[in-house]
Structure formats: structure tokens, C-alpha cells
Amino acid sequence: MAVRQRDPKSTRSALLDAAADLFAKRGFDGTTIDAIAKQARVNKAMISYHFGGKRGLYGALLSEILTNMAARLEAVRAWDAPPEQRMVAFIAAFREVVRVQPVAPQIMLREVISGGRHVDRKILPNFLAIFTVLQGILEQGTREGKFRPVNPVLTQIGLVGSLMFFFATETFRKRIVREIGVDAGSMDAEDYIRHWRDMMLGGLAVRPVAGFPVPVDSGPSQGDE
Amino acid sequence: MAVRQRDPKSTRSALLDAAADLFAKRGFDGTTIDAIAKQARVNKAMISYHFGGKRGLYGALLSEILTNMAARLEAVRAWDAPPEQRMVAFIAAFREVVRVQPVAPQIMLREVISGGRHVDRKILPNFLAIFTVLQGILEQGTREGKFRPVNPVLTQIGLVGSLMFFFATETFRKRIVREIGVDAGSMDAEDYIRHWRDMMLGGLAVRPVAGFPVPVDSGPSQGDE
DNA sequence: ACACATCAACCAACCGGTTGATTCAACCAA
DNA sequence: TTGGTTGAATCAACCGGTTGGTTGATGTGT
Incomplete structure (x- = not known):
């Protein structure tokens, strides 16, 4: 058998990388610690030793993703520019998050669908931090007459x-x-980002455009269930 | 022990309802057949007997959700109205899907995040059916000069x-x-629907509005990874 | 010499599915 | 109308395999 390699930093990193990949693809419950250890080429006891077990490993990963995301969007908060450009920068920053950590959307989505059952109370403020960046952009836009007033929470959710x-x-x-x-x-991805940039700015624009707002019809008749 | 109740329709219905609730909350792998049977107040052997096992039950549920969704949006395809109103109706129809089947978004989202690993090839056309409804609305809008040209796939994904x-x-x-x-x-939910209706129509509007399109700045400087 | 990191093997609990027995509703011939 | 049959529906208990975590031994760097 090969000589033991002893490098705790490398072990932790390998486990986090393997965990990121597998948790993204299969979710927390669909991923076994045997699969993680095998992909990391590490003994599975290392998961308990370094992270306190499966949940600890997942929590460490989640924390890394969220703090990285919040930090990256934080740069947009500080940027002094017209609100349209800050909105564009917010979307671009989000794209950068994904470029750096491609597993983030899948893991985050699964987590919030499940009600955040693995989200430690300690990292919840990261969500608030992300929200307040966009809220600030929307407020600036309204204040400067560039954006129509919108509910920032609903805008955040949609975006x-x-x-x-x-x-x-x-x-x-x-x-x-x-x-x-x-x-x-x-x-x-770049086309999508460009597309949604245009959709967002158009959707937030102040003055009515042709055909907007539209008088609401009841729509095609549909049976109730 | 209570007398055996014998009602296969009721048994299947109870199992589907319990499965819907638990698969939505915990996902396929996070839900056990013991938990489903317990919540349905049914012997767990019934899952194999009536549905062929856990995957069969999940597949039956997925099929029900998708065909219901496609059918409801089909009503919008047939509706002869201005494109803005059809777009509004599309969104409203989506809302109705959720009103009738509140678990649909969670189950569908988990499924597509996982690459559709439990989606049988037979029900894939439902996705296409849903897509072509919106595509038709966007094409009508462009043709009638009400919508700016957009990529229908990207618009569908975003919406x-x-x-x-x-x-x-x-x-x-x-x-x-x-x-x-x-x-x-x-x-x-109604506020959200109204909000995104306005965002979509504004985003699709034809004529440039104040501040749009915005010249793109590089944004705040950010470290590369 | 010692503390830390790593390993192969093991363990109790859990899991999806199966099994043989039992119950019951529908059917049928007398 | 009645008694017997039959197949479907249901049950409690069981099974082999899997799972997350643990353990005692071993190797290694300081």
C-alpha cells in the first residue's frame, strides 16, 4: 500500500471539493460519505476527524459559499455610480460568484427549497447582507428618479x-x-446575464412605455380545482 | 387492531398526498417509504403493491404535476388576445397551477437541479409544451410591435x-x-405575481426608456479567483 | 517521546423491498 | 338466498444491503 501522505490542509481541501461537487449534483441526502471520501481519495474517517461528520462538512461548505457570495456583492454596495450601472454590476457580481464557485446555485437552491434546514443561524445574516445591497440600489434609483418604486424583497426574489x-x-x-x-x-451564460440586465432595467424603468401598464383581463376561462 | 379498511382508490390517493408533501419538503432521497406510509396511515407494502416501489410512486407524482401544469398553460395557447394580456394570463395560469398543487414548485425545482434524474423520457415533452406557449406569445408580441425581440429560451428560464x-x-x-x-x-403571492407581471411587460417593452439601454461600465474592481 | 493525521475494519441503525398469512368484497352455482 | 370460491388488498415481520460514525492500530513530523 502507498506510503501515507500527511497533509491536513490538502485533505480538507480535497474533501471540500469533492463534497461541493457531489452535494451540488445529488443533494445532502443523496450523497454518501463513502462517495465523498472516494472522490477525494481520502479515508472516510477524515470527514469525522476534520469536520465533525457529514453535517459539519456540509455546513463548512455552505458557510464558504455564502460568505464568498456576500463578500463579492459587498463590493457593489460601496461603488458610487448611477443606479442602473450598480444594478448591472450587481448582476455581473452574481455571475462572478458562479464563475468562481459553479456549485453555489445548486447547493443554495436546494437549501432554500428545504427551508434552510442545514443553514446555521450564524450564517443567516449573509442573506440579509445580500438583500440590503440590492435594496440600496433600488432606493437610490427611486430617489434619483431612474427607477419606479418597487418592493425590494419581491424584486430580490425574482432576480x-x-x-x-x-x-x-x-x-x-x-x-x-x-x-x-x-x-x-x-x-x-453571458447572453443570459445580458438578457436579464435588459429585462431588469426595462422592468424598473420609470416612464410608461407603449402598451404598459396593461389593463388586466381575466384571461382565458379555466376550470377551478 | 382496527378492522381492515379496503379501498384501493383511497389508499393510492393517501399515498400520493403524503408523498407530495414529504418529497416537496425533503426531496426524494431525504424521504423514506416508512415516513410516507405512516403519514398516509397505510402499510408500507402498499407502496410496492400499488406503485411498484418508491421510484414508481415518485414518478406517478411527477407525471401528475407536469401534465396538470402543461394542461393549464395550454388554455393560454389557444386564447386569442393581445400579447401583453396573454403574457399576463400565462403568469396567472402558472399561479393557478401552484394554487391547485402547492408542492409543484419545490418538487419540480429539485428535479431540474438534479438534471431530471427521475424524469421519465415520456414526460419530457411537457416541458416543451410549456416552452412553446411562451414562445408563441413572444413571437406574437414581436410581430405586432408590442414586444422587443428576445431569446424565448432565456426569457422562459428567467420567468x-x-x-x-x-x-x-x-x-x-x-x-x-x-x-x-x-x-x-x-x-x-398575488403581490408577487403583479410585481413580475409589471417587470416582464416593462422588460419586453419596445421603445427605449430614460436611462435604457445603459452604457456598460466595468463595475467596481474585484479580485479574480 | 509525543501529538497529530491517517488507515482498515467494524458496528448499530436504517433502508427499500419482500414474504407468507390474513381479510374481504365480488362472483357464482345450487 | 346461501354457502363456497377466488383474487385483490392489506398486514406484521423479516431480510440483505447500505449508511454514518467509531475504534484501535499505525505512521509521521516536530
């Missing part, structure tokens, strides 16, 4: 939801294209 | 993502409000 959804569903989209043959056009 | 994200994260949002005390304002 973050659409961004995370895009990145988290890449594998599934590729399957749809392959098995059904949709003419998808570009599904490039 | 569906933001809608599903909202509904799927209700539990988590409530936790955030409770534990951090965000002044969230309204997080009512």
Missing part, C-alpha cells in the same frame, strides 16, 4: 431566483436539447 | 425560474423574517 435557476439547471437544459431537440438558440 | 423560486422558498423566507427580522413588506 436571484431567475439567476440561480439559470445556473442550477444547466445539466437539465442540455438534456432537454439533446432528447427533444429544442432549437434553443444561445444558452450562453 | 419560470423567478416564479418557481418564489413559491418554493416560502418556508425559508418566513424563517428569515422570523430570525433576522427583515422588514419584508408584503410577500403575498
Whole structure:
């Protein structure tokens, strides 16, 4: 058997990388510690030794993702620029988060769908930090007459939801294209970011445009369930 | 012990209801068949007997959700109206899907995050059906000069993502409000639908508005990883 | 010499599914 | 109408495999 390599930093890093990949693909419950250890090429006892077990490893990963995300968006908070540009920068910063940590959307999405059952109370403020960056941009936009007034929470949910959804569903989209043959056009991340930048700025624009707002019809008749 | 109740329709219905609730909350791997059977008040052997096992039960549930969703949006396809109103109706129809089946967003989101590993090839066309409804609305809008040209796939991803994200994260949002005390304002579903209706129509509007399109700045300087 | 990191093997609990027995509703011939 | 049969539905108990975590031994760097 190979000589033992003794390098705790490298062991921890390998475990976090393997955990990131597998938790993103299969979720917390769908991932075994045997699978993580095997992919990390490390003895599975190291998970208990270094992280306190499966939940500890997952918590460490989650914390890393959230603090990295909050830190990156923090740069946008401090930036003194017109609100449209800050909005664009917010979206771009989000993109950078994903470039640096491609597993973040999948892991974060699973977590919030489950009600945050693995989210330690200590890292909840990161969510608030992210929210207040966007809130500040929206307030500045309204104050400067560039954005119409909107509910910042609903705007945040919609924006973050659409961004995370895009990145988290890449594998599934590729399957749809392959098995059904949709003419998808570009599904490039940069195109998506550009698209949603335009949608957001258009959606926040102050003056009414042609056909907006639209008088609401009741829509096609539908049976109740 | 109580007399045996013999009612296969009721048994299947109870199992599907319990499965819907638990799969939405905990995901496929995080839900045990013991938990499903207990909540349905049914012997767990019934899962194998009626559905062929855990995966069969989950597949039946997924199929029910997707065909219901596709059918409801189908009504919008057939509706002859201006594109703005059809877009509004599309969003409203989506809302109705969730009203009728509150577990749909969580289950669908988990599934597409995992690359659709439990999605049978047979029900994939439902995704295409949903996509082509929106594609038709966008094409009509462009043709009639009401919408600017956009990539329908990217628009679909963004819209569906933001809608599903909202509904799927209700539990988590409530936790955030409770534990951090965000002044969230309204997080009512109807307010959200109205909000995203306005965002979508504004984002699709044809004529440039003040401040749009915005010249792109490089944003605040950020370290590369 | 010692503390830390690592290992192979082990363990109790859990899991999805199966099994043989039992119950029961529908059916049928007398 | 009645008694017997039959197949479907249901049950409690069981099973082999898997799981997260532990353990005592071993190797290694300071």
C-alpha cells in the first residue's frame, strides 16, 4: 500500500471539493460519505476527524459559499455610480460568484427549497447582507428618479431566483436539447446575464412605455380545482 | 387492531398526498417509504403493491404535476388576445397551477437541479409544451410591435425560474423574517405575481426608456479567483 | 517521546423491498 | 338466498444491503 501522505490542509481541501461537487449534483441526502471520501481519495474517517461528520462538512461548505457570495456583492454596495450601472454590476457580481464557485446555485437552491434546514443561524445574516445591497440600489434609483418604486424583497426574489435557476439547471437544459431537440438558440451564460440586465432595467424603468401598464383581463376561462 | 379498511382508490390517493408533501419538503432521497406510509396511515407494502416501489410512486407524482401544469398553460395557447394580456394570463395560469398543487414548485425545482434524474423520457415533452406557449406569445408580441425581440429560451428560464423560486422558498423566507427580522413588506403571492407581471411587460417593452439601454461600465474592481 | 493525521475494519441503525398469512368484497352455482 | 370460491388488498415481520460514525492500530513530523 502507498506510503501515507500527511497533509491536513490538502485533505480538507480535497474533501471540500469533492463534497461541493457531489452535494451540488445529488443533494445532502443523496450523497454518501463513502462517495465523498472516494472522490477525494481520502479515508472516510477524515470527514469525522476534520469536520465533525457529514453535517459539519456540509455546513463548512455552505458557510464558504455564502460568505464568498456576500463578500463579492459587498463590493457593489460601496461603488458610487448611477443606479442602473450598480444594478448591472450587481448582476455581473452574481455571475462572478458562479464563475468562481459553479456549485453555489445548486447547493443554495436546494437549501432554500428545504427551508434552510442545514443553514446555521450564524450564517443567516449573509442573506440579509445580500438583500440590503440590492435594496440600496433600488432606493437610490427611486430617489434619483431612474427607477419606479418597487418592493425590494419581491424584486430580490425574482432576480436571484431567475439567476440561480439559470445556473442550477444547466445539466437539465442540455438534456432537454439533446432528447427533444429544442432549437434553443444561445444558452450562453453571458447572453443570459445580458438578457436579464435588459429585462431588469426595462422592468424598473420609470416612464410608461407603449402598451404598459396593461389593463388586466381575466384571461382565458379555466376550470377551478 | 382496527378492522381492515379496503379501498384501493383511497389508499393510492393517501399515498400520493403524503408523498407530495414529504418529497416537496425533503426531496426524494431525504424521504423514506416508512415516513410516507405512516403519514398516509397505510402499510408500507402498499407502496410496492400499488406503485411498484418508491421510484414508481415518485414518478406517478411527477407525471401528475407536469401534465396538470402543461394542461393549464395550454388554455393560454389557444386564447386569442393581445400579447401583453396573454403574457399576463400565462403568469396567472402558472399561479393557478401552484394554487391547485402547492408542492409543484419545490418538487419540480429539485428535479431540474438534479438534471431530471427521475424524469421519465415520456414526460419530457411537457416541458416543451410549456416552452412553446411562451414562445408563441413572444413571437406574437414581436410581430405586432408590442414586444422587443428576445431569446424565448432565456426569457422562459428567467420567468419560470423567478416564479418557481418564489413559491418554493416560502418556508425559508418566513424563517428569515422570523430570525433576522427583515422588514419584508408584503410577500403575498398575488403581490408577487403583479410585481413580475409589471417587470416582464416593462422588460419586453419596445421603445427605449430614460436611462435604457445603459452604457456598460466595468463595475467596481474585484479580485479574480 | 509525543501529538497529530491517517488507515482498515467494524458496528448499530436504517433502508427499500419482500414474504407468507390474513381479510374481504365480488362472483357464482345450487 | 346461501354457502363456497377466488383474487385483490392489506398486514406484521423479516431480510440483505447500505449508511454514518467509531475504534484501535499505525505512521509521521516536530
